[in-house]
Every structure is written in structure tokens, then in C-alpha cells.
Amino acid sequence: MKALIPFVVLLACGVFSVSAEAANFRTVVIDAGHGGHDSGGQWGKVYEKHLALDTAVRLESKLKRMGYQTVMTRRSDYFISLPQRVSFSNRYSNAIFVSIHYNYTWKPNVSGLETFYYSEEGKRLAQHVHSSLIKRTRTVDRCAKYARYYVIRNSTLPAILVEGGFVSNEPERNRMKAAWFRDTIADGIVDGIQRYRSGH
Numbered sequence: 001m002k003a004l005i006p007f008v009v010l011l012a013c014g015v016f017s018v019s020a021e022a023a024n025f026r027t028v029v030i031d032a033g034h035g036g037h038d039s040g041g042q043w044g045k046v047y048e049k050h051l052a053l054d055t056a057v058r059l060e061s062k063l064k065r066m067g068y069q070t071v072m073t074r075r076s077d078y079f080i081s082l083p084q085r086v087s088f089s090n091r092y093s094n095a096i097f098v099s100i101h102y103n104y105t106w107k108p109n110v111s112g113l114e115t116f117y118y119s120e121e122g123k124r125l126a127q128h129v130h131s132s133l134i135k136r137t138r139t140v141d142r143c144a145k146y147a148r149y150y151v152i153r154n155s156t157l158p159a160i161l162v163e164g165g166f167v168s169n170e171p172e173r174n175r176m177k178a179a180w181f182r183d184t185i186a187d188g189i190v191d192g193i194q195r196y197r198s199g200h
């Protein structure tokens with residue numbers, strides 16, 4: 001997904017007051033961005049669609065080990081439209097929706113991690129997941145923020161979209177090519193989901 005670069009670079013993400021309220025759900029719908037002819041962000045042979053799927057599979061196995069039910073919108077390299085992703089995931093109740101992407105922009109020095117939400121409940125989930133991701137990765141914090149991306153705007157579930165770093169930024173690209181980094185992203189998302197569920 002292409003990042004919108006604001007004219008003003010925000011140095012702080014603002015203070016969130018996350019309510020200590022437990023969330024009750026059993027299922028995590030995991031959405032690996034792009035796929036098939038839609039490669040997403042790309043630099044040389046590094047494709048966003050592959051990075052997103054690998055991270056999604058890692059997240060799936062970690063969540064399963066912890067007793068969550070999981071479903072994936074795609075499990076291999078094929079195209080699935082945004083409406084298909086939404087109608088598939090909206091069949092689930094008692095669930096949350098996590099879309100995984102890596103970022104791209106024509107400015108090669110732009111870096112960092114950002115998490116998007118649309119609904120109020122999505123915001124709470126995004127704040128937990130985002131702060132856990134920043135803690136795990138110790139990367140540039142581009143904040144948890146509101147956006148009208150199709151999959152989160154049309155989801156009936158608490159929904160977030162994670163951008164795990166910039167394919168267009170060399171140091172971040174080199175990190176995300178390494179399995180340990182994608183594993184760290186998956187761990188950060190798991191931490192955040194756990195904190196969202198427990199309300200702490």
C-alpha cells in the first residue's frame with residue numbers, strides 16, 4: 001500500500017487514553033495484503049505480497065499455539081479483491097480483523113511503522129497492537145491513526161491494518177528480508193492482541 005506523506009512530519013503520536021476494558025472474541029481473521037498479480041510495494045525482487053503472507057503465516061501459528069481460532073483471507077500467492085476479503089471476514093462474529101502490509105513510497109528515506117483503524121473499537125485494538133509493535137521492533141513510530149482504507153472501513157469487526165515498515169527504505173528492506181524481523185512483527189501483533197483482549 002502506498003503511504004500518504006503528510007506535509008508536516010509529526011514527531012509525537014499523541015497521548016492515548018486506552019480504556020482498560022477486556023474484549024471478548026475467539027477468532028482472529030488474518031488478512032495478508034495483496035497477492036497474485038497485485039504485488040503491492042516492490043523494490044527489486046522484494047515484494048510486499050510475499051512479506052505480508054509470510055508474516056501472516058507466522059502470526060497464524062503463534063495465535064493457534066495460544067489457543068486462538070484463526071482464519072486467513074489467503075494462504076498462498078493468489079489475488080483476492082478487497083470486497084472479497086471484507087465479505088469473507090464479515091461472516092465471522094466474535095472476531096477481530098488484522099490486515100498485514102508493508103509500506104512503499106517514492107521517498108527512499110521515509111521509514112517506520114504505522115497501524116491504521118477506522119472504527120472506535122478498531123482504534124482500541126490498533127493502539128494496543130501498535131504500541132506492542134514499537135516496543136518489539138524499536139523502530140520509527142509513525143503512530144496508530146485513522147484511515148478510510150477499504151478493508152477496515154467496511155469491516156463489521158474491530159479491524160486494523162498494520163504497515164510493518166517501508167520496502168522502499170534500504171535499512172528496513174534489509175531487515176524485512178530476514179525471517180527474524182517478520183517473526184518480530186508477528187510477535188508484536190500477538191502481544192497487542194493479548195493486551196487488547198485482557199484490557200491492559
Ligand SMILES: [Zn+2]
Nearest residue numbers: 001033040101
Ligand atoms: Zn499494501
